[in-house]
Amino acid sequence: MEDMLFYDRLQFAFTITFHYIFPQLTMGLSLLIVYFKWKYLRNKIEKYNNAAKFFMKIFAINFTMGVITGIPMEFQFGTNWAKFSELTGGIIGQTLAMEGMFSFFLESSFLALFIFGEKLMGQKLHFLTGFLVFLGSWASGWFILATNAWMQHPVGYEILDNGKYVLQNFSALFSNPWLLPAFLHNQLASVVTSSFVVASIGAFYILRNKHTEHGKLFLKTGVVFGLISSILLAFPTGDWNAKNVAKYQPASFAAMEGIFETENAGAEIVLIGQPNMVEKKLDNKIAVPNILSFLTYQEWDKQIPGMDQFKKEELPDNIPALYYSYHIMVGLGTIFIGIMALAFFFLWQKKLYKLKPLLWIIMFLVPFPYIANITGWYTAELGRQPYLVYGLLKTSDGISPTVSSGNTLFTLLGFVALYMLLGLLFLVLVGKTINEGPKPQTH
Amino acid sequence: MEIFWYIIIAIVLAVFFILDGYDFGTGIIHLFFAKKEKDKEVIAKSAGLFWDSNEVWLVAGGGMLFMAFPTFYASVFSGFYLPLIIVLWLIIFRAIGLEFRSQFKYQMWKDIWDKSFGVSSLLLALFFGIALGNIVRGVNLGGVENGVSVYEGHYFFLPLWDSSFSPLSKTPGVIDWFTIIIGLISVVTLAIHGANWVILKTNSSINNKLKSVIFKLNIVLTVLTIFSLIVWQIVNPNSLDNFIDKPYLIVFPIIYFIGLFGLFFIKKIKKDIYSFALSTLLILGGITSSLASLFPVILPSINEINEPLTIYNTSASEYGLSVALTWGIIGFILLFVYMIIQKRLMGGKIDKMDYGH
Numbered sequence: 001m002e003d004m005l006f007y008d009r010l011q012f013a014f015t016i017t018f019h020y021i022f023p024q025l026t027m028g029l030s031l032l033i034v035y036f037k038w039k040y041l042r043n044k045i046e047k048y049n050n051a052a053k054f055f056m057k058i059f060a061i062n063f064t065m066g067v068i069t070g071i072p073m074e075f076q077f078g079t080n081w082a083k084f085s086e087l088t089g090g091i092i093g094q095t096l097a098m099e100g101m102f103s104f105f106l107e108s109s110f111l112a113l114f115i116f117g118e119k120l121m122g123q124k125l126h127f128l129t130g131f132l133v134f135l136g137s138w139a140s141g142w143f144i145l146a147t148n149a150w151m152q153h154p155v156g157y158e159i160l161d162n163g164k165y166v167l168q169n170f171s172a173l174f175s176n177p178w179l180l181p182a183f184l185h186n187q188l189a190s191v192v193t194s195s196f197v198v199a200s201i202g203a204f205y206i207l208r209n210k211h212t213e214h215g216k217l218f219l220k221t222g223v224v225f226g227l228i229s230s231i232l233l234a235f236p237t238g239d240w241n242a243k244n245v246a247k248y249q250p251a252s253f254a255a256m257e258g259i260f261e262t263e264n265a266g267a268e269i270v271l272i273g274q275p276n277m278v279e280k281k282l283d284n285k286i287a288v289p290n291i292l293s294f295l296t297y298q299e300w301d302k303q304i305p306g307m308d309q310f311k312k313e314e315l316p317d318n319i320p321a322l323y324y325s326y327h328i329m330v331g332l333g334t335i336f337i338g339i340m341a342l343a344f345f346f347l348w349q350k351k352l353y354k355l356k357p358l359l360w361i362i363m364f365l366v367p368f369p370y371i372a373n374i375t376g377w378y379t380a381e382l383g384r385q386p387y388l389v390y391g392l393l394k395t396s397d398g399i400s401p402t403v404s405s406g407n408t409l410f411t412l413l414g415f416v417a418l419y420m421l422l423g424l425l426f427l428v429l430v431g432k433t434i435n436e437g438p439k440p441q442t443h
Numbered sequence: 444m445e446i447f448w449y450i451i452i453a454i455v456l457a458v459f460f461i462l463d464g465y466d467f468g469t470g471i472i473h474l475f476f477a478k479k480e481k482d483k484e485v486i487a488k489s490a491g492l493f494w495d496s497n498e499v500w501l502v503a504g505g506g507m508l509f510m511a512f513p514t515f516y517a518s519v520f521s522g523f524y525l526p527l528i529i530v531l532w533l534i535i536f537r538a539i540g541l542e543f544r545s546q547f548k549y550q551m552w553k554d555i556w557d558k559s560f561g562v563s564s565l566l567l568a569l570f571f572g573i574a575l576g577n578i579v580r581g582v583n584l585g586g587v588e589n590g591v592s593v594y595e596g597h598y599f600f601l602p603l604w605d606s607s608f609s610p611l612s613k614t615p616g617v618i619d620w621f622t623i624i625i626g627l628i629s630v631v632t633l634a635i636h637g638a639n640w641v642i643l644k645t646n647s648s649i650n651n652k653l654k655s656v657i658f659k660l661n662i663v664l665t666v667l668t669i670f671s672l673i674v675w676q677i678v679n680p681n682s683l684d685n686f687i688d689k690p691y692l693i694v695f696p697i698i699y700f701i702g703l704f705g706l707f708f709i710k711k712i713k714k715d716i717y718s719f720a721l722s723t724l725l726i727l728g729g730i731t732s733s734l735a736s737l738f739p740v741i742l743p744s745i746n747e748i749n750e751p752l753t754i755y756n757t758s759a760s761e762y763g764l765s766v767a768l769t770w771g772i773i774g775f776i777l778l779f780v781y782m783i784i785q786k787r788l789m790g791g792k793i794d795k796m797d798y799g800h
Binding site for chain 2: 063064067068069070071072074075077078079080082083085086087088089090091093094096097098099100101102104105106108109110112113116117120121166167168170400401402403407411414418422425429432
C-alpha cells in the first residue's frame with residue numbers, strides 16, 4: 001500500500017513536471033508572438049514579422065511536445081488514480097472536458113493555419129489566427145487551473161452517501177476565490193519564462209555576431225516584457241496567492257514559511273534557514289521580525305499559527321520539500337526582478353548591446369525561470385498534501401485499487417526512459433531552429 | 444440525459460477513429476508499400492500535417508468520458524492499465540516519428556523515424572481493435588475468484604494474457620484469440636482507410652498500386668468479418684438480442700456492409716473522395732454496430748456475481764450532465780466553424796505545401 005502510493009505519486013510528479021516545461025513556454029510565447037505580429041501590422045517592418053514566424057516555429061515544437069506529454073496526464077487520472085476519478089470525475093471532469101472542447105481545439109486548429117497559411121490569407125487574418133492561438137493557450141491554462149483550484153479549495157459540491165462528489169453549482173467552479181489569483185500568477189510566470197527565452201536567444205545572437213538585427217529586437221522585447229512580468233509576478237499576484245494560502249490552508253502556510261512555533265506577537269519572515277524536522281526548528285536562521293504578519297494581514301502584531309497548532313496528520317507530509325520549493329521560487333523571483341531591472345537600465349542608457357558580461361548572464365539565465373515555475377507548482381501541490389481534495393479526500397484514498405506497485409514501477413521506468421529520449425530530441429530540434437535563426441521574408 | 448451523453452461520446456470517439464484512423468492507416472501503408480524516398484516523404488506529410496488536430500478528438504473524448512461516466516472511466520482505465528500505458532507510449536513514438544523525420548537529411552535518421560511511425564501506427568491499430576474486442580467480450584468485474592469478489596464490483600485488473608489464451612476462460616486477459624481477430628480487422632480496416640487518404644491527399648506515384656492493394660485487403664477484411672461474426676456468437680451469445688428487440692438498430696451493420704461491398708468497386712470509382720467515404724462508413728458502421736449490440740451496457744461482466752457496467756450505473760449527476768450539455772452544444776458549434784475554416788484553407792492535394800516546422 002505504501003509502495004503503491006509512493007510510485008503513483010512519483011509517476012504523476014515526474015510526468016507532470018516534464019509536461020509542464022512545454023505549456024509553460026507556449027502560453028507566454030503566444031503573447032509575445034501576438035505582440036510581434038501586431039507591431040508588424042502597425043509599422044510594416046519585416047523583422048517583426050520574421051520574429052513572429054521564428055518564434056512560432058519554437059512554439060510549434062513546444063506545442064507538439066506539450067500534446068504528446070499531456071495525453072498521459074489525462075490517462076493517468078484513470079489508470080493510477082481511479083478512486084479519485086470515480087469520486088470526483090463528475091466535478092473536475094467538467095473543467096477538464098471544457099479544456100479539450102474550448103481551448104485545445106482552438107489552439108490546434110489555428111496553429112496549423114498560422115504556420116502554413118500566411119500566403120493564403122493576408123496579414124490581418126494571419127494576425128487573427130495568431131491571436132486565436134494565444135486565446136486558446138491561455139484558455140487552456142484557465143481550465144486546468146480551475147481544475148486544480150477545485151482540488152485546492154473545493155466549492156460548489158455535495159457529497160452523496162456513497163462518497164461520490166456531485167456538482168451542485170457549476171458557476172462556483174469559476175468564481176472559486178482560489179482560481180483568479182492562481183491563474184494570473186501562473187500566466188505571468190509563463191510570460192517571465194518566455195521573455196527570458198526570447199531575451200536569451202537575442203543575447204546569443206548578439207554575442208555570436210549573427211542575426212544581430214533580430215538579436216537586438218529579441219533582447220529589447222525580452223527585457224521589457226521580462227521586467228514588467230517579473231514585477232507583477234511578485235506583486236500583486238504572488239502576494240495575493242500567499243494570502244489565499246494563509247486563509248484557506250493555514251497548515252500549509254506555516255510549513256511553507258517554516259514557522260514551527262506560534263509566536264505570541266507578530267510572525268517573522270524567514271529569509272534563510274534549513275528546516276530541522278527532528279528538533280522542530282530552523283537551523284542557521286536569518287529572519288526579520290514581524291514582517292510576515294504585516295505582509296499577510298497588514299498588521300505588525302497579528303498572530304500567525306505555526307505548525308504546533310495543527311494535528312500531525314493535517315500537516316503536509318514533506319515539510320522540507322515544501323519549504324525549499326517555496327523559498328527557491330521566491331528567491332529566484334527576486335533575483336529575476338534585479339537582473340531585469342539592471343538590463344532595463346542599460347537598455348534605456350543605450351549601453352546594453354555592448355555590455356558583454358550582462359549579455360552572458362541573460363543568455364545563461366534560461367533554466368532558472370523554469371526552475372522557479374516548477375518549484376512554484378510544487379509549492380502548491382506539496383502544500384495540498386496529505387489531501388487530494390483539500391480537507392476532504394486523502395491522497396492515499398485516491399489511488400487505483402487494482403493496480404499493483406510493480407506495474408506502476410514498470411510504467412514509471414518506461415516513462416523515464418521515453419521522456420529522456422524526448423528531452424534530447426527536443427533540445428536538438430530547438431537548438432537547430434535557433435541556430436538557423438529567423439529567415440528573411442521570401443516573396 | 445445519460446443516453447444523450449452516450450451518443451455524444453460515441454460520436455466523438457467515432458470521429459476520432461475516422462480522423463486519426465486515416466493517419467494510423469497511412470503509417471501502415473508507409474511501412475509496407477512506400478519504397479521510394481519521394482513516396483515516403485509525401486505519405487508521412489499527408490499524416491504529419493493533420494495528426495495533432497486529429498489527436499485532439501481523443502483528448503476531448505477522454506475528457507467527456509471522464510466527466511459524464513466517471514465510474515466507467517475509473518474502472519476501465521485502471522483495469523486495462525498495462526495496455527493503456529503501452530498505447531500512450533506508442534502514441535508518443537508515432538508522433539515523434541512523424542514530427543522529426545524531416546528535420547535532418549541523413550538517411551539513417553529518416554529510416555529510424557519512418558520505422559517508428561510505421562510500426563507504432565500498426566501496433567496502435569491492433570491495440571484499438573483488441574480494446575474493442577475486450578469491451579464486447581466483457582471482463583471479470585470485481586476480480587471474482589472462487590465465487591468471491593476481490594475488489595469492489597466495478598473494479599477489475601486484466602493481465603496482458605491468460606495462459607489459456609481463450610476468450611472463454613474465467614479470467615481472460617487483454618489478448619486472446621478473439622480479441623486478436625478484432626485487432627486484425629481493425630488493422631486491415633485502417634490500412635484501407637489510410638490508403639484512401641493517401642490517394643485523396645497526394646499525387647504519390649504509388650496511388651494506382653494502392654487501389655489494387657485496397658481491393659486485396661478488402662477480400663481479407665470480408666473473410667475476417669464473416670469469421671468474426673461467427674465467433675462473436677460464441678463469445679457473447681446475447682449480442683444479437685438488441686437487434687431483434689429493436690430492429691431499427693440494423694441500420695448500423697448495414698452502414699458497415701455498404702462500406703465493405705462498396706470498396707470492391709474501388710478501381711471503377713472515379714472520385715477519390717467517394718472511396719474515402721466508403722472506408723469512413725466501414726469504421727463508423729463497425730463501431731456503432733458494436734456499441735448498439737451492447738447498449739445500454741458499456742462493459743459486460745463475465746461472472747454472475749457482479750452486474751455489468753451500464754450508462755446508468757456509471758454516470759455523473761443529472762445536474763452535471765445537463766450543465767455540460769449546454770456548454771457542449773456551444774463547443775460543438777465552435778468546433779464545426781473551425782473545421783470549415785480549416786478545410787477551406789487546407790483542402791486539396793498537399794504535395795506543394797511546405798512541411799517541417
